[in-house]
Amino acid sequence: MNNVKIKSKNLNVYYGEKQALFDVNLDLNEKEVTALIGPSGCGKSTFIRCINRMNDVIDICKVSGNIEIDGVEINDKNLDVVSLRERVGMVFQKPNPFPKSIYDNISYGPKIHGKGETKSELDEIVENSLKKAALWEEVKDRLDEPGTGLSGGQQQRLCIARAISVNPEVILMDEPCSALDPIATAKIEELIDELKKTYTIVIVTHSMAQAVRVSQKTGFFHLGKLIEVGKTEKIFKNPDNKMTQDYITGRFG
Amino acid sequence: MTKEERLKKRHSAEKRFRFYGLASIFVALLFVLILVHNIFSKGSSAFMKTAINVEVFFDQELLEIKNGATEDQILEADFYDITIESLLKVFPAQDLDQENQLIDLFTTDAEIEIKRAFLKNNNLIGKKINLEITASDDIDQLHKGNYPRDLPEDRRRISDFQLIIYDNLVENKKIIKNFNNYFFKNGDSRDPELAGIGGALIGSFYSIIICLLLAFPVAVLASIYLEEFAPKNKITDFIEININNLAAVPSIVYGLLALQILLATIQLPRSTPLVAGITLALMTLPRIIIPCRASLKAVPPSIREGALAVGASKFQSVFHHVVPLALPGTLSGTIIGLAQALGETAPLILIGMVAFVVDIPSTPIDPSSSLPVQVYLWSESAERGFVEKTSATIMMLLSFLIVMNFLAVYLRQKFEKRWN
Numbered sequence: 001m002n003n004v005k006i007k008s009k010n011l012n013v014y015y016g017e018k019q020a021l022f023d024v025n026l027d028l029n030e031k032e033v034t035a036l037i038g039p040s041g042c043g044k045s046t047f048i049r050c051i052n053r054m055n056d057v058i059d060i061c062k063v064s065g066n067i068e069i070d071g072v073e074i075n076d077k078n079l080d081v082v083s084l085r086e087r088v089g090m091v092f093q094k095p096n097p098f099p100k101s102i103y104d105n106i107s108y109g110p111k112i113h114g115k116g117e118t119k120s121e122l123d124e125i126v127e128n129s130l131k132k133a134a135l136w137e138e139v140k141d142r143l144d145e146p147g148t149g150l151s152g153g154q155q156q157r158l159c160i161a162r163a164i165s166v167n168p169e170v171i172l173m174d175e176p177c178s179a180l181d182p183i184a185t186a187k188i189e190e191l192i193d194e195l196k197k198t199y200t201i202v203i204v205t206h207s208m209a210q211a212v213r214v215s216q217k218t219g220f221f222h223l224g225k226l227i228e229v230g231k232t233e234k235i236f237k238n239p240d241n242k243m244t245q246d247y248i249t250g251r252f253g
Numbered sequence: 254m255t256k257e258e259r260l261k262k263r264h265s266a267e268k269r270f271r272f273y274g275l276a277s278i279f280v281a282l283l284f285v286l287i288l289v290h291n292i293f294s295k296g297s298s299a300f301m302k303t304a305i306n307v308e309v310f311f312d313q314e315l316l317e318i319k320n321g322a323t324e325d326q327i328l329e330a331d332f333y334d335i336t337i338e339s340l341l342k343v344f345p346a347q348d349l350d351q352e353n354q355l356i357d358l359f360t361t362d363a364e365i366e367i368k369r370a371f372l373k374n375n376n377l378i379g380k381k382i383n384l385e386i387t388a389s390d391d392i393d394q395l396h397k398g399n400y401p402r403d404l405p406e407d408r409r410r411i412s413d414f415q416l417i418i419y420d421n422l423v424e425n426k427k428i429i430k431n432f433n434n435y436f437f438k439n440g441d442s443r444d445p446e447l448a449g450i451g452g453a454l455i456g457s458f459y460s461i462i463i464c465l466l467l468a469f470p471v472a473v474l475a476s477i478y479l480e481e482f483a484p485k486n487k488i489t490d491f492i493e494i495n496i497n498n499l500a501a502v503p504s505i506v507y508g509l510l511a512l513q514i515l516l517a518t519i520q521l522p523r524s525t526p527l528v529a530g531i532t533l534a535l536m537t538l539p540r541i542i543i544p545c546r547a548s549l550k551a552v553p554p555s556i557r558e559g560a561l562a563v564g565a566s567k568f569q570s571v572f573h574h575v576v577p578l579a580l581p582g583t584l585s586g587t588i589i590g591l592a593q594a595l596g597e598t599a600p601l602i603l604i605g606m607v608a609f610v611v612d613i614p615s616t617p618i619d620p621s622s623s624l625p626v627q628v629y630l631w632s633e634s635a636e637r638g639f640v641e642k643t644s645a646t647i648m649m650l651l652s653f654l655i656v657m658n659f660l661a662v663y664l665r666q667k668f669e670k671r672w673n
Contacts, residue, residue, distance in 0.1 A: 057561065059485055082564050090562035096555035098574060108573070109563035159559070166563055 153184025463530025548582025
């Protein structure tokens with residue numbers, strides 16, 4: 001068992017009057033893939049958006065409780081979210097490359113954080129990030145072409161490369177394959193397997209099969225509550241909770 | 254109803270709708286066509302002016318200057334006698350009255366035109382040259398076929414004797430049409446043949462530049478702040494409603510505001526492009542903010558999230574990603590706002606731009622006219638010659654508007670195409 005990287009304690013999230021998360025206590029292990037499953041609107045995405053404070057963008061969203069990364073509280077007004085997001089990257093449901101060149105998509109993050117002072121350093125970061133995202137071979141000859149011109153699967157890998165480019169410790173993935181075809185999905189899953197050697201990964205998914213394939217640990221959310229969490233094998237073979245059992249066997253959701 | 258009948262009904266409904274659509278487009282185009290035809294048929298003749306070929310003899314006895322005179326000397330010298338002498342030689346007049354009628358065929362600026370010829374070449378004394386002296390506006394209109402010469406003499410501004418001279422000139426091919434440079438070069442004048450839009454062009458140009466410099470940065474910064482940074486609460490809602498209301502305020506109200514504040518209180522010089530520019534900027538501001546906010550809103554939120562997720566600050570995500578994407582829409586909104594400002598008349602009338610200004614403004618704080626106000630002024634004038642000038646000015650104004658609107662469309666398409 002790896003060390004705990006992220007720890008949430010009594011996490012509650014409200015969107016205006018509506019409470020979206022209820023007392024979530026969840027530990028995420030270092031260099032491991034944790035899958036979060038559950039029916040739509042159960043709070044999986046809300047949870048991972050707390051880890052990089054992406055919910056700050058939403059005016060009516062209020063977060064209470066604690067989230068610690070490496071033992072440091074991040075749900076703190078005085079915390080600099082910019083440096084937090086440098087450590088915690090995110091990949092979204094729909095590929096959202098910047099409407100710029102492939103090169104600029106990758107080099108943007110390092111540039112704003114002052115990594116890669118010279119052109120050759122930047123070139124190296126771009127190449128490494130694209131290689132890690134298994135996209136280098138496909139795009140190395142057209143780095144100056146727009147990232148939006150790539151196929152859906154390529155765009156998502158470009159977004160993963162963009163997240164990797166600032167060398168984060170954690171990568172959050174919010175249903176990264178929901179807009180992709182099976183072949184592109186397979187490639188991303190392969191990639192996640194490779195990336196977990198270096199990064200702590202949290203993935204939200206609607207596909208039970210995907211959770212089984214890529215994750216070591218699985219958490220099941222329902223109506224804003226964390227119902228059950230444990231080793232993926234256990235959750236899918238022999239869950240403790242009846243609701244988990246019903247969900248994974250497709251009786252509701 | 255059987256299935257076939259229902260199907261038939263559906264098809265005929267669609268056909269009917271297509272017909273209505275086509276008909277409305279046709280009607281709209283027809284009106285545009287009538288408008289354009291009306292303006293062109295009235296205005297296109299203003300770009301030519303009628304001139305009469307006159308032989309001018311620079312008689313030393315009638316001039317107090319010598320060959321090689323300096324510019325100042327020439328400008329001060331009296332060319333009146335020489336002008337009268339030359340003009341009278343065009344046709345034999347019997348008495349003083351006929352002489353006056355003959356001289357009235359020419360513009361009041363005939364002396365200045367002869368002086369100008371001498372300024373170009375100051376060695377003309379003792380020589381004869383042929384000059385094309387601009388005709389008076391009545392002869393100009395007569396020659397362009399706009400003058401009803403079959404009216405009885407007492408209801409005509411052109412006498413029978415003048416008609417005889419005119420016919421004689423036409424027969425001898427002494428009457429010609431040439432390009433009307435006065436129309437573009439000169440300021441306003443009481444004489445239609447001398448009046449031009451030079452002053453109005455410069456005045457409009459200065460006004461629009463001042464309007465752009467004031468309105469664009471304020472509008473862009475305001476919309477970026479409101480759209481990207483401002484919290485969504487009652488105050489910002491209130492501001493938003495007010496901006497929309499301001500865009501709908503009749504322009505004459507802005508004129509009254511400027512009259513009270515800029516002219517009466519701050520005492521800026523009246524009738525100037527400076528005041529016009531400030532007034533138009535006030536009016537244009539909400540009209541730029543609205544499209545500018547719309548184009549910021551059109552940038553997908555995923556772009557902002559993407560930037561924030563790699564650790565960009567709010568400021569960086571806005572200025573590195575959102576603003577560049579919103580720029581084409583912002584620019585075209587600005588240009589369309591400016592095009593509206595260019596055609597605005599009412600507020601400018603209130604701030605005194607309706608004054609009769611002959612001089613061409615050299616700075617934005619000189620009294621000046623502007624294109625739409627010039628149209629208004631000339632459309633009220635009684636002289637026949639101003640009718641074509643009015644239409645020609647509208648043509649100029651419309652062509653500027655068309656160019657600006659094309660530019661707006663071009664900018665939007667060019668920059669939006671780049672990545673999609």
